Amino acid sequence: MDLVQISKNIRRSIVKMNAKSFASHSGTALSTVDILSSLYFKIMNIDENNPQLKNRDKFILSKGHGSSALYATLSEKGFFDKKLLEGFYIDGGILPGHLDKEAVPGVEVSSGSLGHGLSIGIGMAIANKVDKLDNNVYVMCGDGELNEGSVWEAIMFAPQNKLNNLTLIVDYNKLQGYGKTNEVINLEPLNEKLKAFNWDVIEINGHDFEEIEKSLTKVTNKPKAIIAHTIKGKGVSFMENEFVWHYKSPNEEQLKQALEELLWEIYL
Ligand SMILES: Cc1ncc(C[n+]2csc(CCOP(=O)(O)OP(=O)(O)O)c2C)c(N)n1
Numbered sequence: 168m169d170l171v172q173i174s175k176n177i178r179r180s181i182v183k184m185n186a187k188s189f190a191s192h193s194g195t196a197l198s199t200v201d202i203l204s205s206l207y208f209k210i211m212n213i214d215e216n217n218p219q220l221k222n223r224d225k226f227i228l229s230k231g232h233g234s235s236a237l238y239a240t241l242s243e244k245g246f247f248d249k250k251l252l253e254g255f256y257i258d259g260g261i262l263p264g265h266l267d268k269e270a271v272p273g274v275e276v277s278s279g280s281l282g283h284g285l286s287i288g289i290g291m292a293i294a295n296k297v298d299k300l301d302n303n304v305y306v307m308c309g310d311g312e313l314n315e316g317s318v319w320e321a322i323m324f325a326p327q328n329k330l331n332n333l334t335l336i337v338d339y340n341k342l343q344g345y346g347k348t349n350e351v352i353n354l355e356p357l358n359e360k361l362k363a364f365n366w367d368v369i370e371i372n373g374h375d376f377e378e379i380e381k382s383l384t385k386v387t388n389k390p391k392a393i394i395a396h397t398i399k400g401k402g403v404s405f406m407e408n409e410f411v412w413h414y415k416s417p418n419e420e421q422l423k424q425a426l427e428e429l430l431w432e433i434y435l
Contacts, residue, residue, distance in 0.1 A: 168208055170201070170204050170205060170209065173204045173208055173243060174200050174402075175430070176243055177204060178200055178401075178402045178403070179426055179429045180242070180252055181200070181236055181239050182417055182425040182429070183426070184252050184255040185255075186416055186421075187255070188255050188260075188264075190255070190416050191413060191416065192234075192235065192414075193403075193412050193415070193416065193417065194340075194399040194406055194409070195230065195233040195413060196233045196234075196239075197402055198233075199228070199236045200401065201374045201401075202373055203237065204240065204243075205376060206305060207240050207243075209380060210224075211226065212302065213244075215241075215245040215246045215272075215273070222300050224303045224304070224305070225275045225305070226306075226307070227275055227276045227287060227291075227304070227305070227306045228276075228284070228307050229278055229282075229283065229308045229309075230278070230284075233309075234263070234264060234265055237266060238262050238266075238274075265277075266278045275291075282315030283317065285322070286324075288305075289324060292330045292332050292333040293328060296330075301332070303334060304334070306333070306334070306335050306336065309340075311342075311343025311344060311351065313354055314352045322335075323364060326366060330389075330390045331386075331387050331388050331389055331391070335366070335391070335392045337393070337395060338373065339373070339397060340397045340398060340399035341408075342408070343413075344413055346410065358370055358394060361392045365389060366391065366392040367385075367387040368391075368392045369382045370393075370394045371393060371394070371395055373397035374398065403424075404428060405421070
């Protein structure tokens, strides 16, 4: 399994989807891709032919405005026909702009209103313990999303309940909707804060497949937080670290350039 190639395919789908529907959030989606491909193609116990499998691992994209990334990953994995991606965020299409768990198989939680995914993931992790299932729950939040107080309630709650089957992944791309995260509300020192709340904390490069896999498979006796340093817009040169790609969608020429780069770019 070639995670580099899979991630490129997912990125190509993302830019095509967002160009076709004139949608925002290309940068948001692109920063998550290498973690999503690792989870869905290497780490998680899931079955695309049986999405409701009882003993499955679950992933929640709490930053639901990055929906194009999860839809593209699920279709790449075979949960549904890639043709459906063409109906992303347009009238008559079945894939809404923010994540909708009723739209297609494989989306575990509807999201888009920030700050709720971790609490929902905690509920799932507790349910697994009650049902004596040893499955894991993974929740990805944006760094800006950590400005939401509800996330910190969940961060307090999980260790109290010894949820070693829960992983929080912070997609730390350093940008959010209205500027740089450290200028809006600085999260630092994030590692120490999460440790103080009694989480097992690992810091990684969120585009390095080895580091991603090592962090996701590390066994802990507490809830685990992975601080993944990522690049907003990763993989498309003119989108990388450019705040404006939170909002803009690629025009025809930009789409062409993005697709060329994603085909030929020498990765990492
Ligand atoms: C409760 C709530 N408040 C505000 C918004 C508007 N909003 C959409 S995206 C965004 C910024 C999110 O930044 P971050 O979590 O860092 O995600 P990124 O796009 O950088 O990956 C905001 C404030 C929202 N979706 N939900």
